[in-house]
Amino acid sequence: MRRLLKITLLGSALVAPGAFFAVPVAQGAVDDHPKYRDEDRKDDHVWTEKEEKAYRKYLKEHHKAMKKFDKMNSKEQKEYWEWRHKHPEDIDQ
Secondary structure, three states, X not given: OHHHHHHHHHHHHHHHHHHHOOOEOOOOOXXXXXXXXXXXXXXXXXXXXHHHHHHHHHHHHOOOOOOOHHHOOHHHHHHHHHHHHHOHHHHOO
């Protein structure tokens, strides 16, 4: 029983850090666009051309160099999602 508990705890410790990064939730989402999870708000975002346009606007407004979203660290991704939720109209333009 102890051995099973140790294995479970070790496995959880190895998997847990990955839960904090916005990584594609599922490939093959709407029209084969990746889907990303905003852990703070517990919602998913499909990365379409409109989302890409909003992301580029965010980078420009914040004077950040172009970097693929999935290459950003978790802090940068979190900052983007915070901005995104404050600017919902940017997805519709």
